[in-house]
Amino acid sequence: MSDIAERERTLASRLRLAVVRLNRRLRAQSSGSNITLSQLSALSCLHKAGALTPGELAAREGVQPPSMTRVIAALEDAGLVARRAHPTDGRQAIVEVTDAGRTRIEEEVSARERWLDQQLVDLTEEERAVLFQAAEIIDRLASR
Amino acid sequence: MSDIAERERTLASRLRLAVVRLNRRLRAQSSGSNITLSQLSALSCLHKAGALTPGELAAREGVQPPSMTRVIAALEDAGLVARRAHPTDGRQAIVEVTDAGRTRIEEEVSARERWLDQQLVDLTEEERAVLFQAAEIIDRLASR
DNA sequence: TATTGTTATACTCTATAACTATA
């Protein structure tokens, strides 16, 4: 194995472990909160996009449609999103964030990310800059 | 909210989404494979550390003892780790990787990380350097 | 009485397969 391939294997291994561990910590923050991490993620996505069909939302979040069905149902039960009919295609639906959902996003994001926020404040400016760039790169990887 | 706090909130939000998405992709690679991502992670940890008690292993992986009990049981069933008695404390056990486990680590790591490896190869040298630094920072955050 | 580990139980997240309704 060449040095470059070896370094990449090490990078893959390190990145995998780091991501698995941080994901675990982030999910653990959900205890006692109102909505789950997946629900918050989908809600944020809808908030940015405006309104999407369930299929579009599943594609953007990178999950299969049945997984998104459950997330949407939970958000709808909580009154945070609403469905309306698609104007031209009776099979599809349009999902959009309600006023209550918009209010909740701000509350939840700050509540759920309090732990992470605190960790980030403790870093140096340079370290935060690295994470900012890394987040963009990782997002690009995971979207492919 | 100050500009710095706002930027940190954005960073936390971006980092959270990136980590959730990459974690999902990494777990999805498990399909068709032999052991799960959690099992591989514990196995790699034991491989590096030599031999650990279940409690030590749980602490290093950042999970609760009952979660590690299940992971160890699966690895033991597969013959990849073995237990032996603790020399001085009858309550504890020593878990270590078997020869079969050592062989499997190399196979699995390369098989499981093939997807991630390919993504990393497609990046620039600078992007890989950012991820390398980010992995260290994230691991430090998640360990606290 | 304190510590280590396991068992019992439950919930989140996600997938695939099968089904329904509409195009």
Next chain:
DNA sequence: TATAGTTATAGAGTATAACAATA
């Protein structure tokens, strides 16, 4: 017949609470 979405089912991953064995 093809597409969008849901329902049914299953498995991974993890936690807390209760228990057993040993210190």
